[in-house]
Amino acid sequence: MTNLVPGTKFVIEEKVMINIGILASGRGTNLQAIIEAIKEGKIEGRISIVISDNQDTFALKRAKQNNIEIEYINFKSFKNRNDYDKKIIECLKEKDVDLVVLAGYMRILSSYFIKMYKNKIMNIHPALLPSFSGLHAQRQAVEHGVKVSGCTVHFVDEGVDSGPIILQKSVEVKAADTEESLAEKILKEEHQIYPRAIQLFSQGRLVIKGRKVFIK
Numbered sequence: 001m002t003n004l005v006p007g008t009k010f011v012i013e014e015k016v017m018i019n020i021g022i023l024a025s026g027r028g029t030n031l032q033a034i035i036e037a038i039k040e041g042k043i044e045g046r047i048s049i050v051i052s053d054n055q056d057t058f059a060l061k062r063a064k065q066n067n068i069e070i071e072y073i074n075f076k077s078f079k080n081r082n083d084y085d086k087k088i089i090e091c092l093k094e095k096d097v098d099l100v101v102l103a104g105y106m107r108i109l110s111s112y113f114i115k116m117y118k119n120k121i122m123n124i125h126p127a128l129l130p131s132f133s134g135l136h137a138q139r140q141a142v143e144h145g146v147k148v149s150g151c152t153v154h155f156v157d158e159g160v161d162s163g164p165i166i167l168q169k170s171v172e173v174k175a176a177d178t179e180e181s182l183a184e185k186i187l188k189e190e191h192q193i194y195p196r197a198i199q200l201f202s203q204g205r206l207v208i209k210g211r212k213v214f215i216k
Helices: 029-039 058-065 081-094 111-116 137-144 179-202
Strands: 010-012 015-024 045-052 070-072 099-103 121-125 148-155 165-172 206-209 212-215
Touching: 015 029, 015 058, 015 081, 015 179, 029 045, 029 058, 029 099, 029 179, 045 058, 045 081, 058 070, 081 111, 099 179, 121 179, 137 148, 137 179, 148 179, 165 179, 179 206
Parallel strands: 015 045, 015 099, 045 070, 099 121
Antiparallel strands: 010 015, 121 148, 148 165, 206 212
């Protein structure tokens, strides 16, 4: 029997199903991977809402195509980041969201947001953290001449790509690789480990002790 996640509101076939809220700004390829994993029964949960700061993002179109509720929230309509994040939190709470998933979301979350969903926000980064944090991680890896790179799923804290690491997957960096070719290789692995990390959360199998995440 799956462990009960606080705030969970529904059960399907005697399995506890978590409500997932996704924040996205771009193409939404990780969103699509999560959608497919749910359809295939690889995630015990449902996407309750997809929220974006970009009205024209393809992520919203993907959500619509899969009958997932969407919300566009214009950052320019708010005085500051805290007010903007409060609006997002309002939407997430209306949907009883248990886990917030960042899928190509291009805004830094406020401390207020992170405290409200402490240890309940996941992000994926296209490098093996703590190496190459921040923007253009694939370019950093290629320019640095590393032989191995990859991707990291981590919980979000108040630093930049600095939260406790959940899962990582490595890829070989070949001499001929460019930023674009490396990004493509890494993205394929992102689509595998992000749904896996979400499923571990949904099963109550992730335990955080200091900087370390243990899988029960």
